[in-house]
């Protein structure tokens with residue numbers, strides 16, 4: 001083997017080694033990128049747990065029990081006695097002052113706010129109806145009940161509305177809104193529709 005041949009072989013081996021290093025580096029990098037993508041997917045999963053949050057609030061010092069009734073495009077209705085239907089979930093039925101004290105490991109904790117919450121975990125395209133029903137109204141004068149409908153991904157308030165509830169048994173349609181397949185809110189009206197009557201009609205006899 002002459003000197004130049006030896007030198008050529010060394011250069012070739014160097015080149016080969018460098019190429020191998022580059023391949024290894026690319027390989028490692030691609031795995032790192034897959035890991036990052038997976039992490040992002042996980043974060044998306046957490047974010048996607050609720051697409052819409054509906055809250056109803058009324059003055060904290062009242063022992064009145066107002067209820068959220070929500071229907072989806074498949075005809076499912078959630079309220080205090082059907083807490084989970086389709087992709088909707090009644091997170092909390094606030095009954096005025098009755099369930100304001102919560103037993104925890106730290107003792108009794110008072111939850112002072114009058115707030116009832118329904119979450120919608122996924123999108124079914126079509127019309128949703130949100131009603132407020134005055135289940136128990138101990139207070140005399142008309143009471144303001146505020147309902148907020150928030151879209152989560154991305155965050156925006158679809159409806160923020162305060163109604164006056166004057167009698168026990170009063171049912172008010174807060175909003176009817178239509179969601180398209182992409183999750184976009186397209187139409188919002190408040191044309192009245194009773195969900196108590198709808199639930200009764202649909203109930204097995």
Ligand SMILES: [Ca+2]
Pocket residue numbers: 065066067068093094095096116
């Ligand atoms: Ca309630």
Ligand SMILES: [Ca+2]
Pocket residue numbers: 094095096097098099100111112113114115
């Ligand atoms: Ca309460």
